[in-house]
Amino acid sequence: MTAKGLTTKKLTAKTKRHVRLMLVLGLLAVTPTASHSGPVAGLTVFVNGQLADANEVNANFAIVGAAVDDNDARITVLENLTGASCPTDQFITGITAGATLECSP
Numbered sequence: 001m002t003a004k005g006l007t008t009k010k011l012t013a014k015t016k017r018h019v020r021l022m023l024v025l026g027l028l029a030v031t032p033t034a035s036h037s038g039p040v041a042g043l044t045v046f047v048n049g050q051l052a053d054a055n056e057v058n059a060n061f062a063i064v065g066a067a068v069d070d071n072d073a074r075i076t077v078l079e080n081l082t083g084a085s086c087p088t089d090q091f092i093t094g095i096t097a098g099a100t101l102e103c104s105p
Contacts, residue, residue, distance in 0.1 A: 040067045
């Protein structure tokens, strides 16, 4: 079938899975999260020659540790979705909090 020079063809099951995976990854990329990672903020900056307070050092470790844990959780969701797909007659309509796909016809 053609329309203004564009052609469409029947997609294979493998191609459909790839399209679905790209949609899921796109959804995850644009879905805001409460603790979206980015540059780590709130760290205490230490200066050479000045004493570092243990509480400030530990607070820095806690902030960085929380950012690492957040990244790990989001990466785990992506890894678990890699093999996920909807039935061939349905499409992805969402991702649940439990990291499963919601499908609809």
